[in-house]
Amino acid sequence: MKEHLDASDAKHPNKFxxxxxxxxxxxxxxxxxxxxxxxxxxxxxxxxMMPNFVxxxxxxxxxxxxxxxxxxxxxxxxxxxxxxxxxAILSLPGLEGYSEVGILLDAxxxxxxxxxxxxxxxPTFGARIRGDFIQGxxxxxxxxxxxxxxxxxxxxxxxSAMAExxxxxxxxxxxxxx
Numbered sequence: 001m002k003e004h005l006d007a008s009d010a011k012h013p014n015k016f017x018x019x020x021x022x023x024x025x026x027x028x029x030x031x032x033x034x035x036x037x038x039x040x041x042x043x044x045x046x047x048x049m050m051p052n053f054v055x056x057x058x059x060x061x062x063x064x065x066x067x068x069x070x071x072x073x074x075x076x077x078x079x080x081x082x083x084x085x086x087x088a089i090l091s092l093p094g095l096e097g098y099s100e101v102g103i104l105l106d107a108x109x110x111x112x113x114x115x116x117x118x119x120x121x122x123p124t125f126g127a128r129i130r131g132d133f134i135q136g137x138x139x140x141x142x143x144x145x146x147x148x149x150x151x152x153x154x155x156x157x158x159x160s161a162m163a164e165x166x167x168x169x170x171x172x173x174x175x176x177x178x
Contacts (some may be wrong), residue, residue, distance in 0.1 A: 016116060020140065024077075035089070054069075054087040068102065086105050121137075
């Protein structure tokens with residue numbers, strides 16, 4: 001078993017229990033403990049002066065949930081909305097408890113239990129996303145799956161700091177223009 005991974009699943013201590021999904025041309029996996037639910041994409045409300053990876057907000061049974069375009073977060077193109085596009089609602093730990101964040105997915109594939117010994121460490125090159133966003137790499141049906149470290153890729157503190165930075169930039173531009 002690779003020691004760098006945290007299965008965090010008492011029922012399956014030697015397995016990485018995840019949901020796999022497609023983003024662009026790549027296959028990804030997110031540890032199932034972070035996923036609250038997956039819903040159909042039914043539109044989004046855009047919010048001005050947000051970082052480009054924040055596509056907007058949705059109303060989830062009375063709660064406002066920001067939706068992150070994971071593709072943009074990874075430095076890729078904007079996710080093209082298709083009939084298979086959906087939103088995974090994640091519950092992420094932060095400084096003030098748990099926060100709900102939605103992420104756009106091109107399509108959800110399946111729920112898997114990957115034996116820890118079948119997961120390779122984060123590659124030092126070639127993944128096209130930041131190394132600290134990757135928890136490991138698994139091969140699923142002869143295809144590489146990037147297992148995300150969602151606590152780093154979607155760090156609530158980092159995302160909040162980026163949103164604040166963009167807002168300050170817009171305010172500075174407005175001040176200069178006046």
